[in-house]
Amino acid sequence: MNLFCIGLSHHTANVATREQFVGSATAESIVREAGCTEALLLTTCNRVEVYAVSHKRISTDEIARCLMRKIDTDPHDYARPFYRYEADKCVQHLFRVASALDSMVVGESEILGQAKKAYESARKSGAAGPCLHRLFQRAFRVAKQVRTHTEIARGAVSAGSVAVDLAQRIFGKLGDCKVLVLGAGETSERTARALVSRGARDLRVSNRSMDRACELAQAVGGRTAPFEEWPTQCREIDILITSTASETPLLTRDKLAPMLRERLDRPLFIIDIAVPRDVDPSVNELEGVYLYDIDSIRSVAEQSLALRRQQVAAAEAIIAEHVTDFANSISQGLHHAARATEHPSLGENSLQASEL
Amino acid sequence: MDRYLLVVSTVCFLAALVHTAIELRAGVFRPMRFNFFAVALGFIFQTAFLSVRGHQLGRCPLTNLFEVFIFLAWSVAAIYMLVGPGYRLSLMGAFTAPLVVLLQGFALIAPIDVRHPAKLPANPWLEFHASISLVAYGVFALACIAGVMYLVQERQLKTHQLYSIFYHLPPLTDLFAAITRLLWWGFVLYTLGIVSGFFTGHPLPRVQVVAAIGVWLLYAVILQGRHLRWLAPKRVAALCIIGFSAAVTLLWGITFTAEMNPLP
Secondary structure (H helix, E strand, O other): OOOEEEEEOOOOOOHHHHHHHHHOOOOHHHHHHOOOOEEEEEEEEEEEEEEEEEEEOOHHHHHHHHOOOOOOHHHHOOOOOOEEEEEHHHHHHHHHHHOOOOOOOOOOOOHHHHHHHHHHHHHOOOOOOOOHHHHHHHHHHHHHHHHHHHHOOOOOOOOHHHHHHHHHHHHOOOOOOEEEOOOOOHHHHHHHHHOOOOOOOEEEEEEOOOHHHHHHHOOOOEEOHHHHHHHHHHHOOOOEEEOOOOOOOOHHHHHHHHHHHOOOOOOEEEEOOOOOOOOOOHHHHOOOEEEHHHHHHHHHHHHHHHHHHHHHHHHHHHHHHHHHHHHHHHHHHHHHHHHHHHHHHHHHHHHHHHHO | OOHHHHHHHHHHHHHHHHHHHHHHHHOOOOHHHHHHHHHHHHHHHHHHHHHHHHHHOOOOOOHHHHHHHHHHHHHHHHHHHHOOOOOOOHHHHHHHHHHOOOOHHHHHHHOOOOOOOOOOOOOOHHHHHHHHHHHHHHHHHHHHHHHHHHHHHHHHHHHHOOOOOHHHHHOOOHHHHHHHHHHHHHHHHHHHHHHHHHOOOOOOOOHHHHHHHHHHHHHHHHHHHOOOOOOOOOHHHHHHHHHHHHHHHHHHHHHHHHOOOOOO
């Protein structure tokens, strides 16, 4: 029995190459065309991978041909960016993929859901059998263990999620937070949406152009506030997202300090995503004010990524343990299968046991 | 014999401390599990020690500086177990363990376990005064720990340098709410302790009374400043640390003078 994985990812191929192999094949068609006993197709924006089980060796070219969209193109042109992992290496690769160690953003959470979806689709179509079932169930377990026992998924890595993450670190639940969006640019809209998705309900949008303010307020379920009144709003709000096109800072230390006296026990979180900046950097020195500009948000994202990368070794150790254990259980399964050919009733039981 | 119980208890707290240090160094910290159980186990041995010592003395085991330190450590652990999980302050265990190790370690090493030659008669008011005051100190210790956690998180947020520990700290506003509640609890218990001191039937040393009222006033000012919003949360957190340091110094002074001039 050959267990193998053939695929291409962001590590080996650019998007122009990857897109040539997306959309035409299914797990079922691979089983049919390549002659595998079991197959599973994992397709994401960063990878196209086939996990398969076969009695005889199936070449990379054959799988590439199955995946290819343009049937008139010579598959040898495409076989080069494909990688191939067999047996233990295949198991290890899948565990790394499911645990998001092989992802473009290490520790991201989408890949596990995508792998589950791919498995479910292959299972329903009948392309995935007992061997892939065991492999993928174990992969999901490994991924969960890696996420629980390491900090691989810790911290936010995109600008929007960093802002929301920090807001939650300061305020806890965002349901009671009052948010003012100053300037209705695309980035502030994204950040406002992210805050809404985490429970923020009281959103006010202030913009020089009232039409754009209305548009954004409607989109995020907030209300508008006249642009002239934004300094007054600063007395009430908890979070300020600012991204105006102003050439000079709108909010300075001298302007903000008197307002803070009235709200000494409540922190003020300012996300300044404007370039040039809307908020004078010295505002961060005021007590209870946490100012993050685009550079500091990026720096936090980089720190999170660095923290995640530090966790790769710990995650690899967990994976290595599972690979050995899985290989042992497979060889025991093969041993049982060999005995089952001599005693068919025993084989049925072992297959049932393996599926359990 | 009872000291062995205390050694085991200290080892439990030390295990929590070492475990946290290793995990934080490796960048992996799983709150609740190990810390809470290690602190809980340490607490059980502390309770066993106090119970054995209490039976030996025939009264609340607060007869010398050694017992006072252990009782204080016991209060800190007890309050943590009541407050920590309830307020999701699981990381507080990581901060509580070093304080308890410090208190118990010092008590075990220093030659302060001096037994009174004569068995002291039981005095319910005195025992109530001493024990309630020590529980209040335990609450102030927890407020101090929460203050340290607040300042650590505040500093990281201000400087934009977020370390692994940052992701395990409770939100800033939740932490501040916990500090406020702990301060109120501690203040009420401490007031009870001071008032009950006047019913012990013994003349109270003037310096002790003035110092105790001084600490009481300090906490009253912190709470008033918090209530009237004169003090920013960061200052309240810093004052919690100062307040507890003052309270511990006073406790030392009271116990020291009591040992120098034992009650008749």
